[in-house]
Amino acid sequence: MGKDIFELRSSVRKFSDDPVSDADIKKMLKAATLAPSGKNMQNWHFVIVKNKDKINELADIIAKKNKKLRDAVDDGDLKDNFKKYLKFGTFFKDAPVLVLFFAAPYPVTGRNIMEAAGSPKEEIEALMKAEPGIQNIAAAAENFMLKAAELGYGTCWMTSQNYAALEIKASLEADFDKSIFDLALITPLGVPAGEVSSPKRKALEEVTSWLK
Template sequence: MSLSFIYQRHSVRKFKDEPVKDNDLMEILKAATYAPSGKNKQNWHFVIIKDKEKIKKIAQIVHEKTNYLASKVDDENLKQNFLKFLYYHTFFKDAPVLILAFAGPYPIGSDQILKIAGEDEALKRVISASPGIQNIAAAIENLMLAAAQLGYGTCWMTGPNYAVIEIEKFLEKEFLKEGYELVAMTPLGVPQESELKSPQRKPLSEVITIIE
């Protein structure tokens, strides 16, 4: 069995000026929702922006927040290093579609483990493993693998998250769902380059331990 569907996904940051077919978009979103989720809570919500002006506006919001944060930094090196990432936080401005991934409440607070473990150190680990966010990550990965199979490019983005409050505010007339927060985004479109590449992976031996 071929695993090529895994290796065909690469982060794509430049897109052709071609639309995403509605059927394909719905297939991709459906694939996202077939991800596993803790207690089957499916605590995700995807906001799909097809309006190019709104996509540009979101990139502009990130750009402005970047400049605002940079303007408050005295350390010139720190400021320049931060500004270097601007492209990686705004390149989606010309994409035909932008998908925003929101995370809804995941009831870790009502878990029995909270009552049972009390002040136990292990409790911090239960919380820091963030199962509610893991659910969203699983859905995003499904979405990206499905998109790649259908010939589209995506790029998982959390870099612009320092502007989530401003982005949520910009969208609040069209999307507002109690307890849901923007956690990641990805552009979606036909890749400009035909030969896609990803950075090298660490050798397998460095990242696995087999216990027999």
């Protein structure tokens, strides 16, 4: 039996130079927009970058912000540890395409009334921690990545570059309302170079409780 779609997707961090057609990118975007979203708000926006100079510029922005943050602190261990993560936020520069996922705010059901009712702070915090607006964009991103895998492409869900989220957004000459959309995640997109595999998962028993 062949692999099912969930086994086909793995985080890919090395890419060949093979191009990705616009027709295929549109199939992935279509899959993304078929994701469920609270109140069907579809509070997402996708930015596709194929220009290699622009992709490199974005990696530079992240590298510069990484250095700026390190230069601003004295703690050597903190600096070293942060520098180690730079490559996990910039390896996308080797991919032919970069896709950025933006999310607009989402009016969480119950928040207004809880605030008006004077509900305790921890109850409102518990409501907001589930972040339905972000759940929407995550569902869209997963659909995008599963469609990419089905079509033979590699992706990697990335958030570790988000300490430069504002600089990244400001550098994009894209036509969308930057005043309401925030960067949620990015993914490189391309044909994987070499074999791909995923790390082991926890056992089902460890992550599941069946109520009696």
